[in-house]
Every structure is written in structure tokens, then in C-alpha cells.
Amino acid sequence: MITTVTANPAIDRTIIVEDLKIGYVNRVIRSRVDAGGKGINVAKNLKNFGDDVIALGFIGPNAKYIIDCLEDEGIKTDFVKIKNETRTNIKISDISRMEVTDLNEYGPYVSEEEIELLKKSIFKYAKESKVLVLSGSLPQGVPKTFYKDIIREVKSGDLKIILDADKEALLYGIEEKPYMIKPNVQELEDVVGKKLESLEEVIEEGKKLKDSGIEIVAISMGGRGSVVITKEGIYRVMPVKVEVKGTVGAGDAFVAGFAHGIYKGLPIEETIKIAAALSTSVVMKEGTRAGTLEEVNILKDKIGIERIER
Numbered sequence: 149m150i151t152t153v154t155a156n157p158a159i160d161r162t163i164i165v166e167d168l169k170i171g172y173v174n175r176v177i178r179s180r181v182d183a184g185g186k187g188i189n190v191a192k193n194l195k196n197f198g199d200d201v202i203a204l205g206f207i208g209p210n211a212k213y214i215i216d217c218l219e220d221e222g223i224k225t226d227f228v229k230i231k232n233e234t235r236t237n238i239k240i241s242d243i244s245r246m247e248v249t250d251l252n253e254y255g256p257y258v259s260e261e262e263i264e265l266l267k268k269s270i271f272k273y274a275k276e277s278k279v280l281v282l283s284g285s286l287p288q289g290v291p292k293t294f295y296k297d298i299i300r301e302v303k304s305g306d307l308k309i310i311l312d313a314d315k316e317a318l319l320y321g322i323e324e325k326p327y328m329i330k331p332n333v334q335e336l337e338d339v340v341g342k343k344l345e346s347l348e349e350v351i352e353e354g355k356k357l358k359d360s361g362i363e364i365v366a367i368s369m370g371g372r373g374s375v376v377i378t379k380e381g382i383y384r385v386m387p388v389k390v391e392v393k394g395t396v397g398a399g400d401a402f403v404a405g406f407a408h409g410i411y412k413g414l415p416i417e418e419t420i421k422i423a424a425a426l427s428t429s430v431v432m433k434e435g436t437r438a439g440t441l442e443e444v445n446i447l448k449d450k451i452g453i454e455r456i457e458r
């Protein structure tokens with residue numbers, strides 16, 4: 149089984165506009181609502197691959213919609229029901245600039261008792277899982293060491309932990325050496341505390357993290373693809389040129405591709421291709437949506453992948 153944890157789910161409201169003008173009245177062409185939050189997006193992608201996945205996290209009284217969406221898709225869920233409301237994140241997609249602006253709320257305040265309930269649940273499901281995905285920001289009241297504490301508690305040879313977080317949650321999490329991390333360049337810059345101007349610098353810093361004991365360091369670079377640093381080698385992955393309709397959740401699809409490959413024990417190059425293809429299929433869609441197996445099968449062979457160092 150694969151367990152995904154979304155401490156800070158979101159009702160994602162995507163608003164499609166043309167030529168957004170800040171400070172003016174803008175007309176909305178169309179809008180849509182999706183169940184969002186990073187771990188939830190990972191779970192949606194994994195389900196489309198037919199993997200056995202369960203989604204955990206905190207859920208507020210206003211967000212039954214999220215549970216219903218996941219259950220409609222056949223995804224198992226076991227969320228901790230909290231007193232305060234789940235956030236709504238606004239995604240403004242400007243189709244003339246092909247640009248998405250994210251307005252993400254901090255999320256609800258979560259109590260100590262609610263945090264303990266989620267921790268217990270994660271510890272329970274981790275015992276039955278091969279892969280554990282810890283993804284996204286932490287809502288208010290949750291200590292920045294949340295992921296670190298979980299990794300320390302559940303880490304074992306049999307469980308592969310993927311951490312996709314930012315800022316302090318990532319910094320602390322890294323201290324416990326998860327199996328894999330997936331920072332984007334900005335997140336990696338925050339970890340190393342400096343601007344990374346060239347691909348060489350990105351690789352250099354990624355290598356240091358890998359050498360510190362993290363097996364896979366996958367650095368995503370948006371429309372420039374990614375660099376994946378593993379013990380098998382360093383891979384430069386080039387994206388496919390497609391019509392981009394929305395980039396929200398591309399990173400989560402990338403993570404899901406790795407979770408799938410690791411779960412199935414696939415070779416690293418095949419895993420990377422699936423991850424890149426899955427993220428490509430997501431950018432071809434409006435809103436926060438997952439990719440499908442059929443889309444990946446079409447896109448996979450178009451992914452350019454080059455081993456640049458052993």
C-alpha cells in the first residue's frame with residue numbers, strides 16, 4: 149500500500165481569466181473546483197495507475213466535498229476530522245499570459261489533540277505501507293518538526309518515505325534522511341541558503357544532499373524539466389513541449405510517478421520517465437487534476453532523459 153499524508157488539504161478554486169488586470173473588474177471566463185492539497189493530488193494520480201493508496205490528513209467540517217471526490221474515485225481515506233475549516237485556495241489562470249497565480253491560505257488552526265490523532269494514524273498505516281508520501285505545507289498549530297518527527301518514528305528499511313515540503317518543514321525533515329525529496333529550485337535555494345544561478349550549481353547542491361544519505365534527490369524546474377540525482381547516476385530530464393493549460397499539481401504528479409515506480413520496484417530510468425510524463429499530462433489540463441495511465445503511455449517515450457554522470 150502507498151499512504152499519502154496531506155496535513156493541509158485545500159478546496160482548489162481555479163478561475164480562468166483573460167489578461168488579468170490587478171485593481172480592475174475582471175470577467176471570469178469559467179471556473180472549476182477540485183479537491184486539492186499536495187498529498188491528495190499524489191493519491192489521485194496513483195489511483196489512476198491502479199495502485200493501492202490511502203489518503204490521510206486533517207479535514208474540516210466544510211470539506212466533506214474533498215472526501216466525497218476521493219471516495220468517488222475509489223481512493224480510500226482516513227482523515228482526522230478537525231474543528232476548524234479546511235482552507236480554500238484560489239488559482240487564477242490567465243490564459244493570455246499562460247500564467248497561474250496561486251493564492252494559498254495558511255490553513256486552519258489545528259489543536260494538539262488533533263495532531264496526536266493524525267500522528268497515531270500515520271504510524272498505524274505506515275506499518276502496512278511500502279511507500280509513505282508526506283506532502284505540502286503544515287496548517288497553523290502544527291510544529292515545523294512534524295515531518296521530521298514522523299520520519300524519525302516510522303523510518304525502516306522496508307518503508308520508503310518521500311518528502312515534498314518547503315521552508316522549515318523541509319529543512320527539519322531532511323535531517324532525518326527520507327528516502328526521497330523533491331524540491332523545486334526555489335525550495336532547494338531555501339535549503340542551501342543561496343541563489344542557484346546555473347544547472348551546475350543545482351546539481352552540486354543536489355549531490356551534497358544525496359551524499360548526506362537521501363537516496364533520491366529530484367529537483368523539478370517547471371518548464372525546464374528536472375534533474376534527478378541517485379546512486380545509479382545523475383539524470384537530466386527534458387520536458388515535452390505541450391500546450392500548457394495549468395501547472396497546478398505538476399509537482400505532485402511528478403512525486404506520484406516516483407511513488408509508483410518505487411512501489412512497483414521499477415528501474416530508475418523507467419520511473420523518471422513515468423514521473424515526467426505524468427507531470428506533463430497534468431500541465432495539459434485546467435484546474436487541479438491528475439494524469440492517466442493512457443496519457444502517460446503516449447507521453448513517456450517523448451521524454452528526453454540523459455545520464456550526465458554516473
Ligand SMILES: Nc1ncnc2c1ncn2[C@@H]1O[C@H](COP(=O)(O)OP(=O)(O)OP(=O)(O)O)[C@@H](O)[C@H]1O
Binds near residue numbers: 368390398402
Ligand atoms: N510549463 C511546463 N511545460 C512542460 N512541463 C512542465 C511545465 N511545468 C511543469 N512541468 C512538468 O512538471 C514537473 C514539475 O513541475 P514544477 O517544477 O513546476 O513542480 P512544483 O514547483 O513542485 O509545482 P506545484 O507545487 O505546482 O505542484 C516538471 O519537472 C515538468 O516535468
Ligand SMILES: O=P(O)(O)OC[C@@]1(O)O[C@H](CO)[C@@H](O)[C@@H]1O
Binds near residue numbers: 158183
Ligand atoms: O500551500 P501548500 O500546501 O504548499 O500547497 C497547496 C497547493 O497549492 O498545492 C497543490 C498543488 O501542488 C494544490 O492542490 C494546493 O492548493
